[in-house]
Amino acid sequence: MIVCPNCNHQNPEGAVQCEACYTPLPATTNCSNCGATVQTDANFCGQCGFNLRTNTPLPGVEETSMPSFVEFVGAATPGNSSSASQSDLFTTNSLGPESNELGNSVPDVAPLSGSLGKELLPPPLASDFPVPSPVVSSDSHTRLQQQTAKLLHLRTDTPLELPPQLSLIHIGKWNDRIPPDIDVSGFPDSEIVSRIHADIRVEGDAFYIEDVGSSNGTYINNMLIPLGNRHRLRSGDRISLGKGDRVTFLFQIS
Structure with missing residues (x-):
């Protein structure tokens, strides 16, 4: 439909x-x-x-990689005769400090001071390292607030809360065949209401009402629900059990 x-x-x-x-x-x-x-x-x-x-593809996420850092070995350790001194690391060839084998001039190179390589790299920044993801306990979970639905009888201003543990709620008057979960036999003009009148089905957070073969019909906002059809209830809908708007409830969700 x-x-x-x-x-x-x-x-x-x-x-x-x-x-x-x-x-x-x-x-x-x-x-x-x-x-x-x-x-x-x-x-x-x-x-x-x-x-x-x-099926709509999500926008791609650009992958980034962390820069790699190279730590240079410092000066030779004391007592190691095979290690060269810092000044020996930068020397000229046999032709002298101002020329090479081709005769081109070679600029003088000053030796580094301190530990070798320590002054070549800037100190690492905090943003250069990945931030660890927070550890979420397996016991923590999101709890959805449970909805409370009720029927408010307009003539007597009497609220009737729908049983939260039921997925199928019977509305009518007391009988031995299908006892009602919402009994309206005590309200004025309840004689027009059938003993087995209507059902409210709960599917997730949605509520649906359907007539189950009542004598005088079920009306939503003054419109008859055809037998075999159902109507999704929304907060503020008027539910009339029978003709003439004599036994009317207001559907509310909080």
Whole structure:
């Protein structure tokens, strides 16, 4: 079914405009994860939350490499006769300090002072070394805040909290066949409500309501839910059990 964005009318698959208000309907496709009907320009599935754009490649990350440092060996250790002194490391050839074998002049080279090579390299910076990643304990995890949903009876201003541990919540009046999780037999005009009237299904963070064959129907914002269809509830929706808006609840999420 395709829900009209203007009047929330349930339209059959393949419809291009709303049957009730003739508003053009958005183009739809199926979610590759759960098969639900979604708009073609949607980024996420409204039923299961699947990312519909996962095939889009992420921007590449430029790899960087750390510079390598070379530490030169210092001056010869005392007592080692085979090691040359610092001044012997830079000498001229046999032709003299001012010429080489080809006769070209060679500039004089002054010997280094201190430990050899220690003055050639700048001191390393803190940014030259990789920063270790913080260690995350396996016990730490993100906790999602659990939603609390309830039905507020408008005539008596009585709140009825939906059982958080149930994924299928029965609404009606007491009976031996399917006892209701939300019993409305004590509210005014409850005689128009069937003993097995409607169900609320919880799927993740979404709530859906459907009529299960009641005598007087289930209405959302004064619109009848066809038998076999369901409506995704949003905070502020008016749920009427039966005709005439006599047993009406306000759906709230906190």
